[in-house]
Amino acid sequence: MRYAEETPPVFTLTAGPVDAYPEVLQTMGRTVLYDYDPAFQAFYESVALKAQKAMDTPEPPLILQGEPVLGLEAAAASLIAKDDVVLNLASGVYGKGFGYWAARYAKRVEEIEVAYDDCIDPETVRTYLKDHPEIAVVSVCHHDTPSGTLNDIDAIGAIVADAEALMIVDAVSSFGGMPGGPGSCKAGIYVSGPNKCMGCPPGLTLAAVSEAAWAKIDANPDAPTASILAMKDWRYAWKRTNPFPFTPSVAEINGLDAALDRYLREGPEAVWARHALTAAACRAGILALGLKLWPAREEIASATCTAVKMPDGVDAGPVIAEARARYGVMLSAGRGVTAGKLIRIGHMGPTAQPIYALAAVAAVGGAMTALGHDVDLAAGMAAVTARIDADG
Numbered sequence: 348m349r350y351a352e353e354t355p356p357v358f359t360l361t362a363g364p365v366d367a368y369p370e371v372l373q374t375m376g377r378t379v380l381y382d383y384d385p386a387f388q389a390f391y392e393s394v395a396l397k398a399q400k401a402m403d404t405p406e407p408p409l410i411l412q413g414e415p416v417l418g419l420e421a422a423a424a425s426l427i428a429k430d431d432v433v434l435n436l437a438s439g440v441y442g443k444g445f446g447y448w449a450a451r452y453a454k455r456v457e458e459i460e461v462a463y464d465d466c467i468d469p470e471t472v473r474t475y476l477k478d479h480p481e482i483a484v485v486s487v488c489h490h491d492t493p494s495g496t497l498n499d500i501d502a503i504g505a506i507v508a509d510a511e512a513l514m515i516v517d518a519v520s521s522f523g524g525m526p527g528g529p530g531s532c533k534a535g536i537y538v539s540g541p542n543k544c545m546g547c548p549p550g551l552t553l554a555a556v557s558e559a560a561w562a563k564i565d566a567n568p569d570a571p572t573a574s575i576l577a578m579k580d581w582r583y584a585w586k587r588t589n590p591f592p593f594t595p596s597v598a599e600i601n602g603l604d605a606a607l608d609r610y611l612r613e614g615p616e617a618v619w620a621r622h623a624l625t626a627a628a629c630r631a632g633i634l635a636l637g638l639k640l641w642p643a644r645e646e647i648a649s650a651t652c653t654a655v656k657m658p659d660g661v662d663a664g665p666v667i668a669e670a671r672a673r674y675g676v677m678l679s680a681g682r683g684v685t686a687g688k689l690i691r692i693g694h695m696g697p698t699a700q701p702i703y704a705l706a707a708v709a710a711v712g713g714a715m716t717a718l719g720h721d722v723d724l725a726a727g728m729a730a731v732t733a734r735i736d737a738d739g
């Protein structure tokens with residue numbers, strides 16, 4: 348049998364957007380309250396406080412009304428002043444992309460760039476900052492999703508803080524799926540969204556802003572206000588007695604509430620553990636198929652996305668299409684320079700369950716076999732269950 352392109356897949360094992368948690372979708376269908384209804388104002392405050400708990404921040408993170416690209420662009424617009432020199436760290440498509448936003452607002456953007464299967468060495472950042480004391484802002488992507496690779500943002504953040512610069516972190520596809528948060532990496536602005544590991548549909552940004560970053564934003568005459576990019580306007584909007592800069596996305600906030608409840612009830616450690624085990628089982632299966640991981644070293648492979656390198660001469664596109672048509676399993680392609688070269692299996696939120704690794708490895712291995720590529724499907728599947736079982 349074949350699954351038609353027009354029919355939804357059986358499993359969405361993508362690197363985001365993810366298949367949302369059922370309770371999130373149910374909650375989004377709740378009554379859409381008027382934003383100045385006192386019941387909504389009280390509810391919004393309670394959601395902001397739950398987000399604060401989840402992100403473990405001294406004040407509630409901003410909830411901006413657009414998927415996290417809005418938050419990233421707003422962070423650049425708000426924090427970076429005209430006379431700032433920014434150091435952008437690029438180890439993948441998203442890290443590189445942030446530099447283009449930064450360049451719109453900064454006097455100058457410097458860059459440390461490494462191969463997109465590798466990560467930034469914190470020591471090179473230390474040396475760079477020592478040699479360039481004029482750098483005011485450092486930007487980095489935690490998990491560069493199109494590569495499935497991680498940067499050590501806690502180590503980089505400590506170095507940036509020592510140099511008295513402020514760090515903007517893109518933690519869109521890592522927050523909620525692995526240890527760490529705005530505090531442990533000493534972020535100035537830490538941008539995430541509920542549409543990856545929190546299991547919501549795309550539509551909101553969560554952004555934690557430190558005290559020092561607020562001071563810099565307040566001192567930046569060009570920080571936007573009365574704009575969709577304005578972080579400033581939302582700082583105190585979480586208080587039920589304060590006005591909203593504009594109408595919040597009520598249904599999305601309803602969904603976020605359910606996602607936060609779920610995350611806090613299950614417990615962050617337990618959530619991170621199932622992401623880690625799913626990814627470990629997936630990597631074991633991929634390696635046993637006889638394929639290679641895209642990340643240069645397994646230590647930098649993400650717990651929320653496994654990037655599988657295609658053998659030389661094999662285009663990822665037909666393999667992804669075959670996996671969907673043959674098994675109804677939707678996987679992600681690469682992006683930019685990784686397009687065609689790899690397949691990404693997402694383990695985010697609802698799909699961070701070890702058994703999904705079996706479906707993913709079966710789909711990749713089966714599709715490759717069908718297309719005439721040499722993989723050991725049985726070994727791959729056995730390795731997945733062995734890795735799950737080894738966890739006890």
Ligand SMILES: *Cc1c(COP(=O)(O)O)cnc(C)c1O
Binds near residue numbers: 414441490519520543
């Ligand atoms: C998903 C994601 C974003 C949001 O961007 P989209 O391209 O709109 O999905 C930003 N940064 C990272 C690292 C992401 O994974």
